[in-house]
Every structure is written in C-alpha cells, then in structure tokens.
Amino acid sequence: MTVTSEKAVQDLLIDGTWRKAANAHTYTAHDPFTGEVASRAAAAVPADVVRAADAAERAFPPWAASPPAERRRVLWTAAGNIEARAEEISAAITTEMGGPAAWGHYNTTALAEKFRHAASAVHEGLTGELIPSEVPGRTSFAVRRPVGVVACLIPWNAPALLVGNSVPYALAVGDTVVMKAAEQTPRTHGLVAECLIEAGLPDGVYNLVTNAPEDAPEVVAALIAHQAVRRVHFTGSTRVGRIIAQQAAAHMKRAILELGGKAPLLVLADADLGQAVSAAAFGAFANSGQGCVSTERIIVDRTVAEAFALRLAALAANVTCGDPRDPHTALGPVVGPAAITRLSGLVQDAVVAGARLLAGGTAEGPCFTPTVLADVTPAMRVYREESFGPVAAVVAADGPEEALRMANDSDYGLSSAIFTRNIPLALDLARRIDAGMCHINGTTLDDEPQIPFGGVKNSGYGRSGGHAGLEEFTELQWITIEGPEPPRYPISE
Numbered sequence: 381m382t383v384t385s386e387k388a389v390q391d392l393l394i395d396g397t398w399r400k401a402a403n404a405h406t407y408t409a410h411d412p413f414t415g416e417v418a419s420r421a422a423a424a425v426p427a428d429v430v431r432a433a434d435a436a437e438r439a440f441p442p443w444a445a446s447p448p449a450e451r452r453r454v455l456w457t458a459a460g461n462i463e464a465r466a467e468e469i470s471a472a473i474t475t476e477m478g479g480p481a482a483w484g485h486y487n488t489t490a491l492a493e494k495f496r497h498a499a500s501a502v503h504e505g506l507t508g509e510l511i512p513s514e515v516p517g518r519t520s521f522a523v524r525r526p527v528g529v530v531a532c533l534i535p536w537n538a539p540a541l542l543v544g545n546s547v548p549y550a551l552a553v554g555d556t557v558v559m560k561a562a563e564q565t566p567r568t569h570g571l572v573a574e575c576l577i578e579a580g581l582p583d584g585v586y587n588l589v590t591n592a593p594e595d596a597p598e599v600v601a602a603l604i605a606h607q608a609v610r611r612v613h614f615t616g617s618t619r620v621g622r623i624i625a626q627q628a629a630a631h632m633k634r635a636i637l638e639l640g641g642k643a644p645l646l647v648l649a650d651a652d653l654g655q656a657v658s659a660a661a662f663g664a665f666a667n668s669g670q671g672c673v674s675t676e677r678i679i680v681d682r683t684v685a686e687a688f689a690l691r692l693a694a695l696a697a698n699v700t701c702g703d704p705r706d707p708h709t710a711l712g713p714v715v716g717p718a719a720i721t722r723l724s725g726l727v728q729d730a731v732v733a734g735a736r737l738l739a740g741g742t743a744e745g746p747c748f749t750p751t752v753l754a755d756v757t758p759a760m761r762v763y764r765e766e767s768f769g770p771v772a773a774v775v776a777a778d779g780p781e782e783a784l785r786m787a788n789d790s791d792y793g794l795s796s797a798i799f800t801r802n803i804p805l806a807l808d809l810a811r812r813i814d815a816g817m818c819h820i821n822g823t824t825l826d827d828e829p830q831i832p833f834g835g836v837k838n839s840g841y842g843r844s845g846g847h848a849g850l851e852e853f854t855e856l857q858w859i860t861i862e863g864p865e866p867p868r869y870p871i872s873e
C-alpha cells in the first residue's frame with residue numbers, strides 16, 4: 381500500500397503486508413510549524429509488535445542463508461529507490477518535523493549512502509580469523525554470524541538518515557529487522573519502508589511498526605521481550621536509553637545505545653577564529669540545534685573569548701528562521717511547544733545567573749531564534765543540560781588544560797571538536813577528551829557511513845556504522861576441526 385493523500389493512514393508493515401493495528405486504532409502527528417495534521421498512522425499495540433517479531437523470526441533463516449551478493453543487490457537497489465523518492469521523503473520530513481528542504485535532502489542523500497556502504501560490506505561483516513591452535517593438527521577459526529532479529533528504534537530529528545545507522549547494517553549481515561518509527565515521523569518512516577520493500581526484500585525481513593506516543597512504553601517493552609529479538613539498537617534520549625538498557629539486560633540482550641550529547645567545541649588562543657566561528661555556528665544552529673552531535677558548549681581561550689562571541693553573535697543574527705517551506709529559510713521550527721519552554725527556561729536561567737545574551741533567546745512562533753550566550757559558567761543549567769535547540773553557550777577558559785577539564789566536566793561524551801593550529805597539542809587533547817568522536821579544526825556535527833559513530837558516558841555505548849557497526853549485529857563463534865591424529869582425552873575408550 382502507498383499512502384497517497386494526507387487523509388490516508390500510514391499502516392504497519394508486517395510480513396510483507398500493510399496492516400491496520402490489531403485494535404484498528406490510529407493516532408495523529410502534527411506539523412510543528414503550522415500545527416495542522418501532518419500524518420495519521422496505525423497505533424500499534426504489543427500484539428502487533430509480537431506479530432512483527434514473529435514474522436522477522438520466520439524470515440531470518442533464509443535471509444541469513446542468502447548469498448551475500450543477493451543482499452548487496454537489494455540494499456543497493458534500496459539506495460536508488462531512496463534517491464528516486466528523495467523529494468517525497470524530504471517533503472514528509474518538512475511536514476512532520478519541520479526541517480527545511482536542505483535538511484530533508486541531506487537526510488535522503490546520507491541514507492542512500494549508508495545503504496550503499498552496507499551493501500558493499502556484505503562480505504566484510506561476516507569474515508573471521510584463523511587462530512593458531514595449541515593442539516597439533518587442529519584447524520581453529522572464529523567466524524562472525526548474524527544474530528537473528530534486530531529491533532531498531534529510530535528518532536524524529538534526522539528521521540531518514542538515522543534509519544541508516546542500524547537497518548542497512550543489520551540487513552547486510554543477514555539479520556532481520558523490526559523497526560519502530562518515531563511517533564512524530566511515521567510517514568517519513570513509511571516512505572523509507574516502501575523504498576526497502578520495493579527493492580525486493582523478502583516478506584518479513586524488514587517490518588515497520590508505528591505507535592501512539594502514550595503506547596511507547598508497552599510497545600517497546602514487548603519488542604525487547606520477544607524471544608527472537610537478539611539486539612536492540614536505540615537512538616534517543618539518555619532518560620529512555622536507561623530504560624531500554626535495563627530491559628535489554630533483564631532479557632540478557634545486547635543493546636546499542638546512541639543517546640544524548642552536550643558536544644564541546646574548544647577554541648584555543650591560536651585558532652583560526654573565522655573557521656572556528658563558522659564551525660561553531662553550523663554545529664550549534666543547523667537543524668535548529670536538534671542533533672545529538674550539535675555543538676552545545678563552546679569553550680574558548682579567555683584571550684579570544686570576547687572577539688569569538690561577538691563574531692558568533694553577528695553570524696547568528698543573520699541566520700533566518702521561520703517557515704521551512706520558504707526556500708530562504710535556514711532554520712525551521714523546533715519540534716514542539718515543550719522544546720520552546722525548555723529552551724526559554726535554559727536561556728532565562730543563564731541570564732539571571734549572569735550570562736550575557738548576545739543573540740536570539742526568543743521564540744518566534746514555533747521557532748527559536750539562534751542564540752548566543754556569553755560568560756556561561758558551570759553554575760548555569762545550560763552548561764550541563766542538553767538544550768537540543770539552537771543555543772550556543774560560550775564559556776571562557778584559561779589555557780588548553782582548563783578547556784579540556786571543562787570539556788570533560790559533563791555526563792555526556794558523544795562528539796567534540798578542537799580548534800588550534802598546534803596539531804600535536806590538538807592530538808594530545810583529543811586523546812584525553814571524554815568523547816566517542818573528536819574533530820580537529822572541524823565541526824562536531826559530522827558523520828560518514830564508514831566511521832564508528834557513538835559515545836561514552838551517558839551518551840551510550842556501542843557503535844553505529846563502519847566495521848564496528850557491522851560487528852554489533854553479528855555474533856563471534858569459535859569452530860575447530862581436529863586433524864588426522866584423534867585427540868587423546870583423560871577419559872576415553
């Protein structure tokens with residue numbers, strides 16, 4: 381089934397068939413800019429999730445046994461389908477989460493590339509190693525094999541791109557998937573699902589579940605509890621990540637957790653300020669700051685902090701925000717009224733505690749203006765709490781060591797950046813920064829299909845993408861074959 385009008389309902393995809401929820405309930409997602417209905421979708425209940433996981437379980441043995449070249453062909457075709465429907469997917473992203481066309485197209489391009497990368501890694505993901513044995517004549521080796529059913533829980537903020545951090549890699553190594561859509565973006569996820577099905581995935585290999593927000597706890601719990609599910613890949617907040625981790629542990633399942641961030645960008649005294657200002661503005665404001673790797677804390681050497689903050693504020697004042705359908709708009713709305721309240725609260729708390737508001741800080745309807753706060757201190761909430769909005773907090777530091785100490789003074793550890801012309805120093809700091817990713821003279825807001833994307837501390841564990849990402853969806857098995865001389869056991873005939 382293809383949803384063709386706004387009134388149509390995004391159905392569940394279970395075992396190759398589009399279906400209503402078991403109780404026929406639906407829910408409504410709203411356009412964050414207009415407030416109008418963006419999409420309607422099936423509101424799955426636990427019974428639907430069980431059915432989807434059952435289908436994925438049945439589909440697993442033949443998919444795992446399929447020739448790698450067959451999986452490569454399907455994934456490669458899916459990439460082409462995504463590109464062919466980029467306009468449609470991008471429009472759904474604009475309607476459902478408010479990203480302008482540039483964000484929508486970045487999502488589809490990146491997703492297609494992730495599918496191509498996974499397609500090219502169908503062999504790499506399953507290679508093993510020959511291990512010399514202490515037993516004469518024995519052949520000993522370790523092989524990677526697919527795990528079974530993978531539960532992929534996708535967020536709304538980069539709703540197409542982030543499908544690519546789990547789904548193509550699980551499919552590439554022969555696993556089957558139950559993907560849970562973000563409640564805000566069911567149609568975007570439905571369109572991606574159509575691209576995959578039309579690429580020729582056998583029934584049940586990929587299943588899509590949509591659910592009403594209030595049903596998320598029991599739907600997610602049912603998915604994790606299903607006996608066939610062997611991995612849980614979750615992208616979302618640290619708060620929910622903790623719940624997922626506990627449930628996965630209770631069922632003895634491995635989770636890959638891509639959680640929140642509070643990315644620091646360090647600007648040392650000798651940095652190219654123009655480059656640092658541009659990277660900070662892009663990192664802090666792109667997608668209205670709604671990225672796990674968005675730049676949140678900008679820790680600047682005190683000798684250049686004022687000049688840096690003024691230049692960043694001047695740039696922020698020129699970034700347009702408003703209607704995401706207007707081609708001149710750089711930043712669309714934030715995801716909803718609760719985000720406006722949260723961001724306003726963070727700015728107010730900082731200003732009351734002595735921060736200087738150099739740009740933005742206000743809501744314009746459903747948008748939040750690009751904001752620069754200077755003189756931010758550890759006493760302010762914005763120093764520690766993830767804003768997940770277009771808020772750049774500038775903190776002054778006395779030298780590289782204090783900048784590093786402040787960077788590590790966070791519960792999070794996802795992305796980071798260091799601006800300096802002193803590369804040996806930057807490398808030394810990068811090795812000591814508590815972050816899964818560190819960019820020297822580049823933005824924190826970065827990703828490529830072949831890299832190990834992920835964090836430390838409260839930003840989660842496990843890696844997405846690249847060789848490490850493939851390994852997450854496989855199990856390592858040791859196999860031995862005895863040689864011509866039969867083994868002699870202490871107990872034997």
Ligand code: NAD
Pocket residue numbers: 534535536537538542561562563596597598600601615616617618619620621623624637638639640641671672673766768794
């Ligand atoms: P969220 O954690 O609030 O919601 C994510 C999903 O969790 C929801 O779609 C919902 O289905 C589910 N959920 C909610 N309550 C649940 C419960 N009690 N039990 C089980 N499941 C439940 O996240 P969000 O607000 O939608 O997304 C923003 C967060 O995601 C930010 O913290 C951001 O940094 C993070 N994020 C991380 C990455 C990454 O790759 N590390 C990428 C994007 C976003």
